[in-house]
Amino acid sequence: MKRIKTLTGIGLAGLLALTAAPALAAAGLSAHEPWVREAPPMARMLAGYVTLKNATGQPVTITGAESPAFGAVELHRSVIKNGVAHMIKQDHVTVPAHGKFSFEPGGYHLMLMQPKHPLKAGDNVKMTLRLKDGRTLSFTMPVRKANGGAMHMNH
Amino acid sequence: MTDNKTKTTKTTAIVLLAVVAIASLALGLWLSQRLHQGPGHEASSGPALREGIPKGLHATVLPHGKAVAPFKLTDSNGKPFDVDRLRGKWSFIFFGYTNCPDVCPLTLSILNGVYQKLQNTPADVANTQVVFVSVDPRRDTIPELKKYVHFFNPHFIGATGPIKQINDITKQFGILYSYTKDPKSKAGYTVNHSAQIILVDPQARERAIFSPPHKIDKITTAFRKIRHYYEGS
Numbered sequence A: 001m002k003r004i005k006t007l008t009g010i011g012l013a014g015l016l017a018l019t020a021a022p023a024l025a026a027a028g029l030s031a032h033e034p035w036v037r038e039a040p041p042m043a044r045m046l047a048g049y050v051t052l053k054n055a056t057g058q059p060v061t062i063t064g065a066e067s068p069a070f071g072a073v074e075l076h077r078s079v080i081k082n083g084v085a086h087m088i089k090q091d092h093v094t095v096p097a098h099g100k101f102s103f104e105p106g107g108y109h110l111m112l113m114q115p116k117h118p119l120k121a122g123d124n125v126k127m128t129l130r131l132k133d134g135r136t137l138s139f140t141m142p143v144r145k146a147n148g149g150a151m152h153m154n155h
Numbered sequence B: 001m002t003d004n005k006t007k008t009t010k011t012t013a014i015v016l017l018a019v020v021a022i023a024s025l026a027l028g029l030w031l032s033q034r035l036h037q038g039p040g041h042e043a044s045s046g047p048a049l050r051e052g053i054p055k056g057l058h059a060t061v062l063p064h065g066k067a068v069a070p071f072k073l074t075d076s077n078g079k080p081f082d083v084d085r086l087r088g089k090w091s092f093i094f095f096g097y098t099n100c101p102d103v104c105p106l107t108l109s110i111l112n113g114v115y116q117k118l119q120n121t122p123a124d125v126a127n128t129q130v131v132f133v134s135v136d137p138r139r140d141t142i143p144e145l146k147k148y149v150h151f152f153n154p155h156f157i158g159a160t161g162p163i164k165q166i167n168d169i170t171k172q173f174g175i176l177y178s179y180t181k182d183p184k185s186k187a188g189y190t191v192n193h194s195a196q197i198i199l200v201d202p203q204a205r206e207r208a209i210f211s212p213p214h215k216i217d218k219i220t221t222a223f224r225k226i227r228h229y230y231e232g233s
Helices: B002-036 B103-118 B142-152 B163-173 B216-231
Strands: A029-037 A045-054 A060-066 A070-081 A084-089 A093-095 A100-103 A108-115 A124-131 A136-144 B060-067 B072-075 B080-082 B090-096 B128-134 B157-160 B177-181 B189-194 B197-200 B205-210
Touching: A029 A124, A045 A060, A045 A093, A045 A124, A045 A136, A060 A070, A093 A100, A100 A108, B072 B163, B090 B103, B090 B189, B090 B216, B103 B128, B103 B142, B103 B216, B128 B142, B128 B163, B142 B157, B197 B216, B205 B216
Parallel strands: A029 A136, B090 B128, B128 B157
Antiparallel strands: A029 A045, A045 A100, A045 A108, A060 A093, A060 A124, A070 A084, A070 A108, A084 B189, A124 A136, B060 B205, B072 B080, B072 B157, B090 B197, B177 B189, B197 B205
């Protein structure tokens, strides 16, 4: 059940409205198994996860993200230092050449803030990642109930 | 010459320190040996739990337990939550905050997984409670805390209180927390917090510590072994 979306570029991003952007296919970066953790109805902060694969010979740097379902989206990382959990905003993350990068529970995550509507398992959320070179990668993230992160945390 | 003297003093100090360190180590080893040596005398009243520690666990077990000192919080139903609420039950206690999108939901869903597994053997889930203590009372009101914990499991209990009262419980468990604000983030402040899960026994004694990364199977197995060992079942 892998969702593979191709990288679409919006070369002149600054000049074009997002909806009007031509889908310039820029092969190489793909999103796999995206999902949003279903959260309590009052939650103001949610987390989204996805694995990015880079088929090209060049590293790809992600500098931000946005979604119509949230007021703001940021790249964050949970780190446990001496038993203490910290959450640290990341200015960017890099998918290595011919490699992958995972946003996963307990590590890097897309921090989804100010949900516009409460989300339930079964809902879908549109997500767009911004790349350093101005291109974007858009994909759909289903909202899922996580039971102990069983699907991702175990081997 | 003064230099030499200083050197000698320093060397003496180092040697002394080493002697003290070795002596403490020896004492520690001797003590832990003693603690591991089977049943001793149970001083406290009430149904006695067995002594010693079960082997091969993914948890740090305190051989004699450590009595929980008084504290006073409010639970997610607005009722007092104090040390008496820990008596007669095995309690898993986790500390966090509801604006925590990753580590807290992950841990609470793991604890829900543990709880569901324990439900397969009614004797193991009987008198077992899961408590989520919010260390962010400024944002986490009691009604919100209730909605939050009940989302993970309607049996779970939320608890919080004024900072000073939160500290009465966090300090004795060695739980640390602090607030940080990244001016570049729209997240407001975030809370750094210890990610351990504390297990308190039915005599209100801290009995074990589970350290991250948490796994449903490891916690469930360790809890069953600990409970069976101390209850002699």
